[in-house]
Amino acid sequence: xxxxxxxxxxxxxxxxxxxxxxxxxxxxxxxxxxxxxxxxxxxxxxxxxxxxxxxxxxxxxxxxxxxxxxxxxxxxxxxxxxxxxxxxxxxxxxxxxxxxxxxxxxxxxxxxxxxxxxxxxxxxxxxxxxxxxxxxxxxxxxxxxxxxxxxxxxxxxxxxxxxxxxxxxxxxxxxxxxxxxxxxxxxxxxxxxxxxxxxxxxxxxxxxxxxxxxxxxxxxxxxxxxxxxxxxxxxxxxxxxxxxxxxxxxxxxxxxxxxxxxxxxxxxxxxxxx
Numbered sequence: 116x117x118x119x120x121x122x123x124x125x126x127x128x129x130x131x132x133x134x135x136x137x138x139x140x141x142x143x144x145x146x147x148x149x150x151x152x153x154x155x156x157x158x159x160x161x162x163x164x165x166x167x168x169x170x171x172x173x174x175x176x177x178x179x180x181x182x183x184x185x186x187x188x189x190x191x192x193x194x195x196x197x198x199x200x201x202x203x204x205x206x207x208x209x210x211x212x213x214x215x216x217x218x219x220x221x222x223x224x225x226x227x228x229x230x231x232x233x234x235x236x237x238x239x240x241x242x243x244x245x246x247x248x249x250x251x252x253x254x255x256x257x258x259x260x261x262x263x264x265x266x267x268x269x270x271x272x273x274x275x276x277x278x279x280x281x282x283x284x285x286x287x288x289x290x291x292x293x294x295x296x297x298x299x300x301x302x303x304x305x306x307x308x309x310x311x312x313x314x315x316x317x318x319x320x321x322x323x324x325x326x327x328x329x330x331x332x333x334x335x336x337x338x339x340x341x342x343x344x345x346x347x348x349x350x351x352x353x354x355x356x357x358x359x360x361x362x363x364x365x366x367x368x369x370x371x372x373x374x375x376x377x378x379x380x381x382x383x384x385x386x387x388x389x
Contacts, residue, residue, distance in 0.1 A: 128351035131340060132191025134159045134182040136167035138363075138370070139273070139310035140197025141377035143220070146337035147195075148359075151350065155357035157189050159388055163365035167200040168244025179205035181389035183213055189360065192349075195336060196220065197310055199241060203250040216343060223335035224306050225254050231328045232262070232304040238297040238327070239266040240319075241308030242273065251308065265300045269293045269309075276311040279376050282318070290315065291322045298323060306330045314377070364388035 131147060131154060133140055138160050147156060159182055161167070167175050179201040183194050194209065195218045196202045202219035210217050228237050239251050246268040255262050271289050280286045297305065305327050307313060313331050320329055344350040359382075363370055366386045375381050 127357060128154060128355055129192040129344065129349035130155045130157060130190050130357060131193045131195060132157045132159070132183075132186030132189070133195040133197050134161070134179075134186060134201075135197040135310065136161050136178075136200065137165035138162065138277075138373050138377055141374060142310045142313045142333040143195060143197040143336055145378055146331075146333045147340060150337050150341045151344070153351035153354050154344070155351070155355060156359045157186055157191050157362070158360070159186055159362045160364070161388060162363045162367075162370065163388070166242075166244070167198055168242050170200075172204040175201055176205040176208050179209055180212060183209050183215075185362075185387075185389040187213060187215060189362075190357075191215070193340065193343075194218070195340060197333075197336070199245045199308055199310070199332070200248070203245060203248040218336050218340050218343075220310065220332035220336045221250060221254065223339045224308075224330050224332045225251065225258075227335050228304045228306050228330045229255065229258060229262070231330070234301065234303050235259070235261050236263045236265060236300060236302045236304075238294075238300075238302035238305040238323070239264055239308050240269045240272075240293065240297075240305065240312065241266070243268045243270055245308050251306065263300075265297050265302055267293055267297055269312075272315065273309065273311045276314050277373055277376070279372075281314060286315070287318050287322070290318050294319070294322045302327060304328045304330060307332060360385065362387045 144158050193216045202221045206219045246266050252264045275286050313333050361382055361384050
């Protein structure tokens with residue numbers, strides 16, 4: 116891929132398009148902004164059709180294609196799949212369908228987990244859909260068949276995050292219960308297999324133990340995008356005239372509160388989408 120393919124005319128930096136089934140992907144946006152504060156970003160959260168994890172593979176793939184096309188129509192030059200369900204079933208289809216660099220939350224997380232594990236016991240927490248897809252086991256097993264993946268579905272964590280219950284006693288008890296089987300199996304690395312979970316990192320680290328390395332998918336995919344832009348010359352060196360834009364397919368009263376929870380600030384949200 117040459118540099119011109121990821122620039123707009125007159126050298127405008129490449130716009131990063133990020134999509135998720137809802138607002139969880141904003142943890143990825145936050146990391147992208149931390150690493151690349153001047154890089155323009157377009158975010159689309161498909162709140163009208165969330166969650167993707169309960170849908171069949173064909174439906175998720177269709178939604179992911181529609182989301183990607185919408186972002187490209189809005190001016191995105193790079194695509195980031197922030198939804199684990201979409202990444203697990205639709206990434207290859209998106210890669211073949213659109214001529215744009217594609218990043219997703221699963222691959223860089225796996226690479227980091229493999230780099231950090233010493234005892235070859237990797238823990239994974241996620242939604243029921245992500246755990247049920249077995250995509251992490253398949254990808255890790257293809258690289259190193261000796262690695263044990265000990266997974267745990269944590270269906271209560273997403274609603275707890277969206278309620279803002281980060282430090283509540285109930286949350287701490289639930290996290291401890293979910294992590295107990297992984298702790299008993301002595302995992303030394305834990306993949307946070309949902310974009311909501313980074314907001315619970317302090318309590319997760321406390322309950323799993325300080326010796327366990329947490330792998331944050333939002334951080335890892337942002338790092339991968341940053342590395343790519345450095346190599347290809349698409350990184351914004353300073354402020355640009357291109358503003359960040361945030362789209363949700365369904366707006367309701369709690370959206371702004373939840374978005375502020377994820378980003379740590381209030382931003383203008385537009386209603387729109389495929």
